[in-house]
Amino acid sequence: MEKETAAIQKRLQAEVESYQSVQKDFQKLVQQRQILIxxxxxxxxxxxxxxxLKGDNKVFKLFGPVLVKQDLEESRQNVGKRMEYIKKEVDRTNNNLESLEKKLAKHRDSLQKLQQQIKILT
Incomplete structure (x- = not known):
């Protein structure tokens, strides 16, 4: 019975470590999503x-210490493309977060089952 309890405790420890690892990854992704947003x-x-702005307004872009004149429409396109890219990254991050949430739930279930097994044996 002691061997069985020890084996379950080892599995429990491994499961806790896995859970903590996934939780760290989850927290990193949450921070990444906040930055992207x-x-x-x-x-x-x-x-x-x-x-x-109207077509005759001037737009300047900062390149290092220098302001460089840029076409208004080009500026709009660049910002639009940047927004599209960021939105895709937010979506990708959200999908990864959903996946990690599922992993966390599985680990929690596994932890609960192992804890119940230990209670039964003790």
């Missing part, structure tokens, strides 16, 4: 400002 909001504000 911040970038998306920033670009949406830029696009709103660009959409207020």
């Amino acid at each position: 911040g970038q998306l909001n920033e670009n949406e504000c830029v696009m709103d400002e660009l959409n207020l």
Whole structure:
């Protein structure tokens, strides 16, 4: 009976370590998503400002320490492409988060079963 309890405790420890690893990955993805959403909001504000401009307005882009004149339509396209890319990254991150949530749920179930087995044996 002690061997069985020891074996279950080893499995429990391994399961806890796996759960903690997945949880760390989950937290990293949550932080990554927050950064992406911040970038998306920033670009949406830029696009709103660009959409207020008329064709004869001048737009400048910062390249290092220098402001360089840029075509208004080109600026809109660049910001639009950046927004599309960020949205795709947010979607990808959300899909990864869903996958990790499922893994976490499986680990929690497994942990509960192992804990119940230990209670039964003790």
